[in-house]
Amino acid sequence: xxxxxxxxxxxxxxxxxxxxxxxxxxxxxxxxxxxxxxxxxxxxxxxxxxxxxxxxxxxxxxxxxxxxxxxxxxxxxxxxxxxxxxxxxxxxxxxxxxxxxxxxxxxxxxxxx
Ligand SMILES: [Zn+2]
Ligand SMILES: [Zn+2]
Numbered sequence: 001x002x003x004x005x006x007x008x009x010x011x012x013x014x015x016x017x018x019x020x021x022x023x024x025x026x027x028x029x030x031x032x033x034x035x036x037x038x039x040x041x042x043x044x045x046x047x048x049x050x051x052x053x054x055x056x057x058x059x060x061x062x063x064x065x066x067x068x069x070x071x072x073x074x075x076x077x078x079x080x081x082x083x084x085x086x087x088x089x090x091x092x093x094x095x096x097x098x099x100x101x102x103x104x105x106x107x108x109x110x111x112x113x
Contacts, residue, residue, distance in 0.1 A: 005037075015039055063104035 001011040003023035011021035015036035028035045069077070084100055 063100075069103075 001021055003009045003011050003026055004020045005026050006023050009023035009025070012024050013027055013034040014021050015038075016033045017035055017039040020036050020038070022034065022036045026037055028037060028040050030040070071077070
């Protein structure tokens with residue numbers, strides 16, 4: 001079993017994301033899980049180019065809409081929730097609720113982006 005990037009090195013594990021075998025140099029451990037450099041840098045660049053609207057899977061209370069909007073506008077998702085709640089109760093009832101449901105249906109989940 002050899003590292004996929006370094007055929008001359010023995011693999012010490014497999015990346016949990018792509019399954020590629022990694023050597024000690026390629027291996028990156030996060031939360032006791034093994035990742036390869038490709039997957040980690042892919043994750044980072046995805047975060048950096050995160051100017052896309054999505055429903056957050058990590059920061060969600062209902063469908064993740066507020067977490068996604070908070071990420072998109074770089075504001076605290078709780079602020080977005082408060083704004084939604086205000087819209088839900090005033091001035092026109094249900095406007096915020098309907099908007100939330102529409103966004104929940106339209107926006108893709110973060111992992112699908
Ligand atoms: Zn990988
Ligand atoms: Zn390697």
